Amino acid sequence: MTDEATDSTKRKPSRIQQKNRKRVLEAALDVFSQHGYRGATLDQIAEAAGLSKPNILYYFSGKEEIHVTLLNRLMETWLDPLAHLDPRGDPMAELLGYVRRKLEMSRLYPRESRLFANEILQGAPRMAPHLESGLKPLFDEKCALIQSWSDAGRIARVNPRHLIMSIWATSQHYADFEAQVRVLEPETDASWKAAGAHLETMFRKLLQP
Amino acid sequence: MTDEATDSTKRKPSRIQQKNRKRVLEAALDVFSQHGYRGATLDQIAEAAGLSKPNILYYFSGKEEIHVTLLNRLMETWLDPLAHLDPRGDPMAELLGYVRRKLEMSRLYPRESRLFANEILQGAPRMAPHLESGLKPLFDEKCALIQSWSDAGRIARVNPRHLIMSIWATSQHYADFEAQVRVLEPETDASWKAAGAHLETMFRKLLQP
DNA sequence: ATTATCTATAGATCTATAGATAATGC
DNA sequence: ATTATCTATAGATCTATAGATAATGC
Numbered sequence: 001m002t003d004e005a006t007d008s009t010k011r012k013p014s015r016i017q018q019k020n021r022k023r024v025l026e027a028a029l030d031v032f033s034q035h036g037y038r039g040a041t042l043d044q045i046a047e048a049a050g051l052s053k054p055n056i057l058y059y060f061s062g063k064e065e066i067h068v069t070l071l072n073r074l075m076e077t078w079l080d081p082l083a084h085l086d087p088r089g090d091p092m093a094e095l096l097g098y099v100r101r102k103l104e105m106s107r108l109y110p111r112e113s114r115l116f117a118n119e120i121l122q123g124a125p126r127m128a129p130h131l132e133s134g135l136k137p138l139f140d141e142k143c144a145l146i147q148s149w150s151d152a153g154r155i156a157r158v159n160p161r162h163l164i165m166s167i168w169a170t171s172q173h174y175a176d177f178e179a180q181v182r183v184l185e186p187e188t189d190a191s192w193k194a195a196g197a198h199l200e201t202m203f204r205k206l207l208q209p
Numbered sequence: 210m211t212d213e214a215t216d217s218t219k220r221k222p223s224r225i226q227q228k229n230r231k232r233v234l235e236a237a238l239d240v241f242s243q244h245g246y247r248g249a250t251l252d253q254i255a256e257a258a259g260l261s262k263p264n265i266l267y268y269f270s271g272k273e274e275i276h277v278t279l280l281n282r283l284m285e286t287w288l289d290p291l292a293h294l295d296p297r298g299d300p301m302a303e304l305l306g307y308v309r310r311k312l313e314m315s316r317l318y319p320r321e322s323r324l325f326a327n328e329i330l331q332g333a334p335r336m337a338p339h340l341e342s343g344l345k346p347l348f349d350e351k352c353a354l355i356q357s358w359s360d361a362g363r364i365a366r367v368n369p370r371h372l373i374m375s376i377w378a379t380s381q382h383y384a385d386f387e388a389q390v391r392v393l394e395p396e397t398d399a400s401w402k403a404a405g406a407h408l409e410t411m412f413r414k415l416l417q418p
Numbered sequence: 419a420t421t422a423t424c425t426a427t428a429g430a431t432c433t434a435t436a437g438a439t440a441a442t443g444c
Numbered sequence: 445a446t447t448a449t450c451t452a453t454a455g456a457t458c459t460a461t462a463g464a465t466a467a468t469g470c
Contacts, residue, residue, distance in 0.1 A: 014280035016468090035331060036392075037421070039247030041458065055423055057460065117330055117385075120325055122244060131392045139393050162407035166379050169386075173378035174360040179214050179333040183340045184348050185370050205414045223447070225442090250432065264449055266434065 006080040033111040049126035106175035155207040242320040300358040315384035322384035
């Protein structure tokens, strides 16, 4: 037998397979992050990907599979900064570093941030399981870590859950509400710098023992 | 002449007109806030309003008019807490009061919060003019006020624009990301209390001169 | 031989309107 | 007489598939 033992229906993806699947996902990220799941159409994705609509459905079984694939891929990237909160590091440095990395992700990956925001905003219909299985355990673990730092007096007394949520809220705001930020503070570059300084000050003061 | 001088095509709305328009708007708030503009359908709105679909279009000229009407109405309510930031009050009390009122609005009007979030997230296609004409002047005015408080040493040195955005981000997070908050912190009542305490502490520390 | 792409279109879903009928207010 | 509601449906938009044709890899 020459099959790969795991699944006889699966063939190794060709070069073109891989490349075109990536193009579709890249285009879909654009479209889904801007219009949400239902607001996005295969036509828009096809146009953005430079492929025909039926051709897209040759690579993915349907609209939903594209969306789910994106969400699954992003989950990991998205949790990465939190996962790197190091129990052995200096608490203040670790937490401020986390804030910085999180803001950096908003700056560099605003589409990813908006894709998630859209999904959560609409009740997380396709991501609820992932939140339970992926996010929650990590969240609980890091809350315990922060709690231990707080108990040991290495940072101020603070509610770990709401601390983390505040970090998410403030950093993601700049990506998710970009259309509003742009109106209120048109100087983009300066704005990101000022945001970083502001968040560092805010969380430093909050956490100072 | 017996017409009302302003617009001869307009008649005073009947009792039923007013009541049914309200029912439609109430239902539409439900549906739009959950699915976004394109994700919402007139069928869903009609169902939620308990009216037939053509009947809804008897009261509104189309889907877009319903959405725009909602956004226009909400803008005022939404800006109200910021508008009440009083130059004559005690700076710290005013700002912490603002935080408290803003969080309260998230708790009491999560659908309104999500309606706005959806609109902004998708680039504010139907609200950009309102942001410029309604939000921006008020925002600039209050930023100047906060700056003057900061300059006078009555609160700590702080970037007013990013302070306000942080207040928005943290308070609205609890409404907009409710689906996620629910997973991570299932005890709803306790969560709102803890959120209030957390935000008060955070902004008090930030603003303490 | 297998993989990739295209044209054409089925079938579902949605917004909106036409036109008839019922309810309401003088 | 005017206002409100209903049935039926036009016309647009969308997802997905069928089936033929072209390109690629042994």
